[in-house]
Amino acid sequence: MTHAEDPRLEDAKRKPVAEVLEMLRFYDLRQTPNRREMSGPCVACGSAGHSARGGPVDRFNINTDTGAFFCRKCDIRGGDVIALVREAKGLSFPDALTFLCGELLETETPEQKAAREERQRKAREKAAEDERKRKAAEASYRARAIADARRIWNAARPGHLGVVAAYLRARGIEPANLPFPLPEALRFIAQHPYMKQLERGKPSVELWRGPAMIAGVLRPEGTISAVHQTWVSPEPPHGKATITHGGEAFPAKMMRGSKKGGAIRLHTPEGAHTLVMAEGIENTLTAALAWGETLPGAAYWCGADLGNMAGKMQKVEGTRSSGLPDMEDTEAFVPPPWVKRLILVKDGDSHPATTQAKLQSCARRAMALIPGLKAEIVPAPPGFDMNDVLRGKGPVAEESETQHPEANQCK
Ligand SMILES: [Zn+2]
Incomplete structure (x- = not known):
């Protein structure tokens, strides 16, 4: 029997990531805000990074939908929970299936076979339904983000009236020396809130408010689909703003909207x-x-x-x-x-x-x-x-x- 023919394969693959992490007794991973992802100490080498937001990224990350994972330290990687169990426990493929689903039955009775096939059919249906819901949620999130981006863009004023030139100068770019006028794609807002979702499922909170350079991301057909926001220090020489919250540093640049296929x-x-x-x-x-x-x-x-x-x-x-x-x-x-x-x-x-x-x-x-x-x-x-x-x-x-x-x- 090849690995692909193992009747446990489908059940093993569909085990929820959270359940498998429990089985492996890895309790230290935490959910990353905004993402279907967990990060923390590596399941194989134990190496941990720091903050996922401000400091160096966590070493180990796992996608909670698919089970795809990788460690930046020891370089283990894989696409599903079977690979995860193999890496974490050093098991062969059949042994990983045994860990996840129990021993392979030498002979399956017709009743056992029917029960397994029914269970697998239901699991497939549920997976398809989950995928449909996930796509719908993603589409609505994207639509909201694009609407936000357009609102921000429309509220922004031409770059030459505000902080844009000062910011570029602070970054070593003298606008007067550019082979073209200050780009119209660069606008500014004098008091722009820095909104960040700190916890999954919770509303975003305002961590900072101040001048920001707003760059419009245009889709191929020329409509605004995203804004690239750079918060600028209100103090000369007007470099990037320093944004901290709860002792953590946050990047001064943030995208809002959908940048897919677009460009500034x-x-x-x-x-x-x-x-x-x-x-x-x-x-x-x-x-x-x-x-x-x-x-x-x-x-x-x-x-x-x-x-x-x-x-x-x-x-x-x-x-x-x-x-x-x-x-x-x-x-x-x-x-x-x-x-x-x-x-x-x-x-x-x-x-x-x-x-x-x-x-x-x-x-x-x-x-x-x-x-x-x-x-x-x-x-x-x-x-x-x-x-x-x-x-x-x-x-x-x-x-x-x-x-x-x-x-x-x-x-
Ligand atoms: Zn590792």
């Missing part, structure tokens, strides 16, 4: 055929400062999120991020048809290989969908946020040596 279109000149794109607003503008003269007539868009730029990737055995786009994903970012040259800026990042794979996925998707498009991946130019560089958080020195895009063409 910082500058799109008439007749452009080159598109420069980075994940962050500051890095995109730094690229404009550095390359404005070498790339006349280029458009500069911020992808807002590497995951959005990459889209779903094909699963390839033995790699975490294959760099190959899953072309079934119709929601990933695709450049507009006028783009003949796509330049993707690689930000300094703690996982360079993953970043590279995500950019490759973006580049390959674009080349597959836009006839005649050529894509390059280039390191971020130096200049952005020297404070972060000095603190070791910004683009690293060896990545900063390239002054302009060069031959890094993707295949």
